[in-house]
Amino acid sequence: MPGPTTTIDDRYSDPGSSATPWAETRRDLQRAEMFWLTTVRSDGRPHMTPLVAVWLDEAVYFCTGRDEQKSVNLRDNPHVILATGRGDWNGGMNIVVEGDAHRVTEPDRLRRLAKAWEAKWDGSWRYDVVGGVFRHAGGEAVVYGVAPTKVLSFGLGAFTHTRHQFG
Template identity: 55%
Template sequence: MEPTTKLDARFSDPNATPTPWAQAREQLIHAETYWLTTVRADGRPHVTTLLAVWQDDAIYFCTGAEEQKARNLESNRHCALTTGASALHEGLDLVVEGAAERVTDPGKLKRLSGAWESKYGGDWHFDVGDGVFTHPEGGEALVFEVAPAKVLGFRKGEYSQTSWRFPG
Protein backbone atom coordinates (compact mmCIF):
# COMPACT_ATOMS: atom_id res chain seq x y z
CA MET A 1 0.00 0.00 0.00
CA GLU A 2 1.48 3.32 -1.06
CA PRO A 3 0.85 6.29 1.19
CA THR A 4 0.48 9.94 0.27
CA THR A 5 3.87 11.63 0.79
CA LYS A 6 4.27 15.26 1.86
CA LEU A 7 7.31 17.34 2.75
CA ASP A 8 6.69 19.87 5.52
CA ALA A 9 8.70 22.88 4.33
CA ARG A 10 8.35 24.58 7.74
CA PHE A 11 10.72 22.02 9.26
CA SER A 12 12.94 21.29 6.27
CA ASP A 13 15.98 22.81 4.61
CA PRO A 14 15.04 25.03 1.65
CA ASN A 15 16.33 22.51 -0.93
CA ALA A 16 15.15 19.37 0.87
CA THR A 17 13.09 16.75 -0.91
CA PRO A 18 10.65 14.29 0.67
CA THR A 19 12.17 11.07 1.93
CA PRO A 20 10.88 8.21 -0.25
CA TRP A 21 8.47 5.82 1.50
CA ALA A 22 10.63 2.89 0.35
CA GLN A 23 13.53 4.23 2.44
CA ALA A 24 11.37 4.67 5.52
CA ARG A 25 9.84 1.19 5.09
CA GLU A 26 13.31 -0.38 4.82
CA GLN A 27 14.30 1.26 8.09
CA LEU A 28 11.12 -0.02 9.77
CA ILE A 29 11.92 -3.51 8.52
CA HIS A 30 15.53 -3.52 9.73
CA ALA A 31 15.37 -1.48 12.96
CA GLU A 32 16.27 -3.59 15.97
CA THR A 33 14.49 -1.64 18.71
CA TYR A 34 11.47 0.62 18.87
CA TRP A 35 9.88 2.84 21.51
CA LEU A 36 6.15 2.32 22.14
CA THR A 37 4.06 5.17 23.53
CA THR A 38 0.64 4.37 24.98
CA VAL A 39 -1.69 6.31 27.28
CA ARG A 40 -2.55 5.21 30.82
CA ALA A 41 -6.18 5.22 31.99
CA ASP A 42 -5.54 8.49 33.89
CA GLY A 43 -4.18 10.19 30.75
CA ARG A 44 -0.47 10.02 31.58
CA PRO A 45 1.84 8.75 28.82
CA HIS A 46 3.70 5.47 29.11
CA VAL A 47 6.82 4.88 27.00
CA THR A 48 8.81 1.66 26.81
CA THR A 49 11.29 0.06 24.46
CA LEU A 50 10.51 -3.21 22.70
CA LEU A 51 11.18 -5.40 19.69
CA ALA A 52 8.86 -5.37 16.70
CA VAL A 53 8.55 -6.66 13.16
CA TRP A 54 7.26 -4.96 10.01
CA GLN A 55 5.20 -7.31 7.85
CA ASP A 56 2.21 -6.97 5.52
CA ASP A 57 2.27 -3.13 5.67
CA ALA A 58 1.97 -3.04 9.47
CA ILE A 59 4.18 -3.15 12.55
CA TYR A 60 3.70 -5.89 15.16
CA PHE A 61 4.79 -6.12 18.79
CA CYS A 62 4.04 -8.42 21.69
CA THR A 63 3.67 -8.01 25.44
CA GLY A 64 2.49 -9.86 28.51
CA ALA A 65 -1.18 -9.36 29.37
CA GLU A 66 -0.33 -7.89 32.77
CA GLU A 67 2.25 -5.40 31.50
CA GLN A 68 1.41 -1.69 31.61
CA LYS A 69 1.33 -1.31 27.82
CA ALA A 70 -1.25 -4.10 27.47
CA ARG A 71 -3.40 -2.60 30.22
CA ASN A 72 -3.18 0.81 28.55
CA LEU A 73 -4.27 -0.59 25.19
CA GLU A 74 -7.40 -2.10 26.78
CA SER A 75 -8.85 1.40 27.23
CA ASN A 76 -7.08 3.35 24.46
CA ARG A 77 -5.79 1.57 21.34
CA HIS A 78 -4.07 4.67 19.94
CA CYS A 79 -0.29 4.47 20.13
CA ALA A 80 2.96 5.48 18.47
CA LEU A 81 6.07 3.42 17.72
CA THR A 82 9.32 5.30 17.24
CA THR A 83 12.69 4.20 15.89
CA GLY A 84 15.74 5.83 14.39
CA ALA A 85 19.34 6.84 14.67
CA SER A 86 18.97 9.25 17.63
CA ALA A 87 21.82 11.26 16.11
CA LEU A 88 21.75 14.99 15.49
CA HIS A 89 23.46 15.26 12.10
CA GLU A 90 22.69 11.99 10.30
CA GLY A 91 20.08 9.31 9.95
CA LEU A 92 16.32 9.08 9.80
CA ASP A 93 14.01 8.98 12.81
CA LEU A 94 10.51 7.58 12.29
CA VAL A 95 7.23 7.76 14.22
CA VAL A 96 4.42 5.34 13.30
CA GLU A 97 0.98 6.42 14.53
CA GLY A 98 -2.02 4.12 14.57
CA ALA A 99 -4.36 1.96 16.60
CA ALA A 100 -3.19 -1.35 18.06
CA GLU A 101 -5.38 -4.38 17.26
CA ARG A 102 -4.97 -7.79 18.89
CA VAL A 103 -3.83 -10.56 16.57
CA THR A 104 -5.36 -13.93 17.47
CA ASP A 105 -5.55 -15.77 14.12
CA PRO A 106 -3.35 -18.91 14.47
CA GLY A 107 -2.04 -18.75 10.90
CA LYS A 108 -1.05 -15.11 11.21
CA LEU A 109 0.53 -15.72 14.63
CA LYS A 110 2.55 -18.59 13.15
CA ARG A 111 3.88 -16.37 10.34
CA LEU A 112 4.70 -13.63 12.87
CA SER A 113 6.50 -16.02 15.20
CA GLY A 114 8.68 -17.01 12.25
CA ALA A 115 9.33 -13.34 11.49
CA TRP A 116 10.42 -12.70 15.10
CA GLU A 117 12.83 -15.61 15.10
CA SER A 118 14.18 -14.75 11.65
CA LYS A 119 14.85 -11.16 12.71
CA TYR A 120 16.01 -11.63 16.31
CA GLY A 121 17.33 -15.20 16.44
CA GLY A 122 16.50 -18.30 18.44
CA ASP A 123 16.23 -16.48 21.78
CA TRP A 124 13.05 -14.99 20.37
CA HIS A 125 11.38 -18.25 19.36
CA PHE A 126 7.64 -18.29 20.07
CA ASP A 127 5.14 -21.09 19.74
CA VAL A 128 1.50 -20.31 19.04
CA GLY A 129 -1.06 -20.96 21.75
CA ASP A 130 -4.74 -20.07 21.95
CA GLY A 131 -4.60 -16.59 20.36
CA VAL A 132 -1.20 -15.76 21.90
CA PHE A 133 2.51 -16.38 21.58
CA THR A 134 3.89 -18.85 24.09
CA HIS A 135 7.53 -19.15 25.08
CA PRO A 136 9.15 -22.57 25.55
CA GLU A 137 10.29 -21.49 29.04
CA GLY A 138 6.76 -20.46 30.01
CA GLY A 139 4.61 -17.38 29.73
CA GLU A 140 2.27 -15.95 27.15
CA ALA A 141 2.40 -12.78 25.10
CA LEU A 142 -0.40 -10.89 23.42
CA VAL A 143 0.42 -9.82 19.87
CA PHE A 144 -0.67 -6.44 18.50
CA GLU A 145 -0.79 -5.06 14.95
CA VAL A 146 -0.49 -1.35 14.22
CA ALA A 147 -1.48 -0.51 10.65
CA PRO A 148 -0.10 3.00 10.25
CA ALA A 149 -2.50 5.88 9.87
CA LYS A 150 0.42 8.29 9.60
CA VAL A 151 4.21 8.01 9.68
CA LEU A 152 6.52 10.97 10.31
CA GLY A 153 10.12 10.96 9.12
CA PHE A 154 12.79 13.31 10.43
CA ARG A 155 15.89 13.22 8.23
CA LYS A 156 19.10 14.74 9.57
CA GLY A 157 21.98 16.22 7.62
CA GLU A 158 19.84 17.62 4.83
CA TYR A 159 17.12 18.29 7.36
CA SER A 160 13.60 17.45 6.32
CA GLN A 161 10.31 16.38 7.78
CA THR A 162 8.24 14.05 5.63
CA SER A 163 4.82 12.66 6.47
CA TRP A 164 3.17 9.66 4.91
CA ARG A 165 -0.60 9.23 5.26
CA PHE A 166 -2.28 5.92 4.61
CA PRO A 167 -5.76 5.30 3.23
CA GLY A 168 -8.40 4.12 5.65
Protein backbone atom coordinates in the same frame (compact mmCIF):
# COMPACT_ATOMS: atom_id res chain seq x y z
CA MET B 1 -2.74 -1.54 1.32
CA PRO B 2 -2.12 1.24 -1.19
CA GLY B 3 0.90 3.41 -0.61
CA PRO B 4 0.58 6.59 1.40
CA THR B 5 0.38 10.17 0.24
CA THR B 6 3.86 11.57 0.89
CA THR B 7 4.63 15.24 1.49
CA ILE B 8 7.53 17.25 2.85
CA ASP B 9 7.11 19.96 5.46
CA ASP B 10 9.37 22.76 4.22
CA ARG B 11 9.16 24.54 7.59
CA TYR B 12 11.30 21.84 9.20
CA SER B 13 13.39 20.71 6.24
CA ASP B 14 16.62 22.01 4.75
CA PRO B 15 16.08 24.32 1.77
CA GLY B 16 15.91 22.39 -1.48
CA SER B 17 15.45 19.00 0.19
CA SER B 18 12.85 16.51 -0.96
CA ALA B 19 10.47 14.16 0.80
CA THR B 20 11.84 10.82 1.97
CA PRO B 21 10.32 8.17 -0.31
CA TRP B 22 7.95 5.69 1.36
CA ALA B 23 10.15 2.80 0.18
CA GLU B 24 13.09 4.21 2.17
CA THR B 25 10.99 4.76 5.29
CA ARG B 26 9.51 1.26 5.03
CA ARG B 27 13.01 -0.22 4.62
CA ASP B 28 14.11 1.47 7.86
CA LEU B 29 10.98 0.20 9.64
CA GLN B 30 11.80 -3.34 8.48
CA ARG B 31 15.40 -3.05 9.72
CA ALA B 32 14.64 -1.38 13.07
CA GLU B 33 15.28 -3.59 16.06
CA MET B 34 14.10 -1.36 18.90
CA PHE B 35 11.02 0.82 19.09
CA TRP B 36 9.59 3.09 21.79
CA LEU B 37 5.89 2.42 22.32
CA THR B 38 3.64 5.10 23.78
CA THR B 39 0.20 4.13 25.09
CA VAL B 40 -2.35 6.06 27.14
CA ARG B 41 -3.25 5.16 30.74
CA SER B 42 -6.90 5.20 31.86
CA ASP B 43 -6.32 8.57 33.57
CA GLY B 44 -4.96 10.09 30.34
CA ARG B 45 -1.25 10.04 31.27
CA PRO B 46 1.11 8.65 28.64
CA HIS B 47 3.17 5.52 29.20
CA MET B 48 6.32 4.89 27.14
CA THR B 49 8.47 1.77 27.02
CA PRO B 50 11.08 0.25 24.68
CA LEU B 51 10.36 -3.03 22.94
CA VAL B 52 11.27 -5.16 19.96
CA ALA B 53 8.89 -5.23 17.02
CA VAL B 54 8.63 -6.47 13.45
CA TRP B 55 7.29 -4.85 10.29
CA LEU B 56 5.21 -7.33 8.27
CA ASP B 57 2.39 -6.86 5.76
CA GLU B 58 2.50 -3.05 6.06
CA ALA B 59 2.07 -3.00 9.85
CA VAL B 60 4.22 -2.94 12.99
CA TYR B 61 3.73 -5.85 15.39
CA PHE B 62 4.78 -6.12 19.04
CA CYS B 63 4.01 -8.40 21.94
CA THR B 64 3.66 -7.99 25.68
CA GLY B 65 2.51 -9.79 28.79
CA ARG B 66 -1.23 -9.59 29.52
CA ASP B 67 -0.68 -7.71 32.78
CA GLU B 68 2.10 -5.34 31.65
CA GLN B 69 1.16 -1.66 31.73
CA LYS B 70 1.06 -1.32 27.95
CA SER B 71 -1.38 -4.22 27.63
CA VAL B 72 -3.55 -2.85 30.45
CA ASN B 73 -3.60 0.55 28.70
CA LEU B 74 -4.57 -0.97 25.36
CA ARG B 75 -7.69 -2.54 26.87
CA ASP B 76 -9.20 0.94 27.22
CA ASN B 77 -7.49 2.93 24.48
CA PRO B 78 -5.99 1.49 21.27
CA HIS B 79 -4.24 4.73 20.18
CA VAL B 80 -0.45 4.30 20.07
CA ILE B 81 2.72 5.84 18.78
CA LEU B 82 5.77 3.74 17.93
CA ALA B 83 9.08 5.52 17.39
CA THR B 84 12.40 4.23 16.16
CA GLY B 85 15.63 5.69 14.89
CA ARG B 86 19.04 6.92 15.88
CA GLY B 87 20.16 9.60 18.25
CA ASP B 88 22.73 10.92 15.80
CA TRP B 89 22.58 14.54 14.71
CA ASN B 90 24.38 14.12 11.40
CA GLY B 91 22.88 11.02 9.87
CA GLY B 92 20.18 8.43 9.73
CA MET B 93 16.46 8.79 10.15
CA ASN B 94 13.98 8.86 13.03
CA ILE B 95 10.50 7.49 12.35
CA VAL B 96 7.21 7.93 14.20
CA VAL B 97 4.27 5.60 13.47
CA GLU B 98 0.76 6.59 14.57
CA GLY B 99 -2.20 4.22 14.60
CA ASP B 100 -4.40 1.93 16.66
CA ALA B 101 -3.14 -1.32 18.15
CA HIS B 102 -5.33 -4.35 17.50
CA ARG B 103 -4.95 -7.74 19.14
CA VAL B 104 -3.79 -10.53 16.83
CA THR B 105 -5.13 -14.01 17.67
CA GLU B 106 -5.42 -15.72 14.28
CA PRO B 107 -3.10 -18.79 14.38
CA ASP B 108 -1.71 -18.53 10.82
CA ARG B 109 -0.80 -14.86 11.23
CA LEU B 110 0.75 -15.56 14.65
CA ARG B 111 2.87 -18.36 13.16
CA ARG B 112 4.07 -16.01 10.38
CA LEU B 113 4.90 -13.39 13.02
CA ALA B 114 6.74 -15.91 15.19
CA LYS B 115 8.88 -16.83 12.17
CA ALA B 116 9.51 -13.15 11.46
CA TRP B 117 10.72 -12.55 15.06
CA GLU B 118 12.97 -15.60 14.94
CA ALA B 119 14.47 -14.64 11.56
CA LYS B 120 15.02 -11.01 12.48
CA TRP B 121 17.04 -11.83 15.61
CA ASP B 122 18.81 -14.96 14.38
CA GLY B 123 16.78 -17.22 16.66
CA SER B 124 17.15 -15.16 19.84
CA TRP B 125 13.38 -14.54 20.01
CA ARG B 126 11.52 -17.84 19.64
CA TYR B 127 7.80 -18.19 20.12
CA ASP B 128 5.32 -21.05 19.88
CA VAL B 129 1.74 -20.23 19.00
CA VAL B 130 -0.79 -21.67 21.43
CA GLY B 131 -4.33 -20.51 22.08
CA GLY B 132 -4.06 -17.17 20.28
CA VAL B 133 -0.86 -16.03 22.04
CA PHE B 134 2.90 -16.43 21.82
CA ARG B 135 4.33 -18.93 24.30
CA HIS B 136 7.98 -18.73 25.35
CA ALA B 137 10.22 -19.89 28.18
CA GLY B 138 9.13 -16.97 30.38
CA GLY B 139 5.39 -17.44 29.89
CA GLU B 140 3.08 -16.02 27.28
CA ALA B 141 2.65 -12.79 25.37
CA VAL B 142 -0.29 -11.24 23.57
CA VAL B 143 0.43 -9.82 20.13
CA TYR B 144 -0.71 -6.48 18.72
CA GLY B 145 -0.55 -5.06 15.21
CA VAL B 146 -0.55 -1.39 14.24
CA ALA B 147 -1.46 -0.48 10.67
CA PRO B 148 -0.23 3.10 10.38
CA THR B 149 -2.57 6.00 9.82
CA LYS B 150 0.39 8.38 9.62
CA VAL B 151 4.16 7.91 9.55
CA LEU B 152 6.59 10.78 10.04
CA SER B 153 10.17 10.43 8.79
CA PHE B 154 12.80 12.82 10.11
CA GLY B 155 15.98 12.77 8.04
CA LEU B 156 19.11 13.78 9.98
CA GLY B 157 22.21 15.47 8.63
CA ALA B 158 20.33 16.62 5.56
CA PHE B 159 17.27 17.56 7.60
CA THR B 160 13.88 16.59 6.23
CA HIS B 161 10.43 16.28 7.76
CA THR B 162 8.29 13.92 5.67
CA ARG B 163 4.68 12.92 6.28
CA HIS B 164 3.32 9.64 4.90
CA GLN B 165 -0.49 9.76 5.27
CA PHE B 166 -2.59 6.61 4.87
CA GLY B 167 -6.28 6.37 4.05
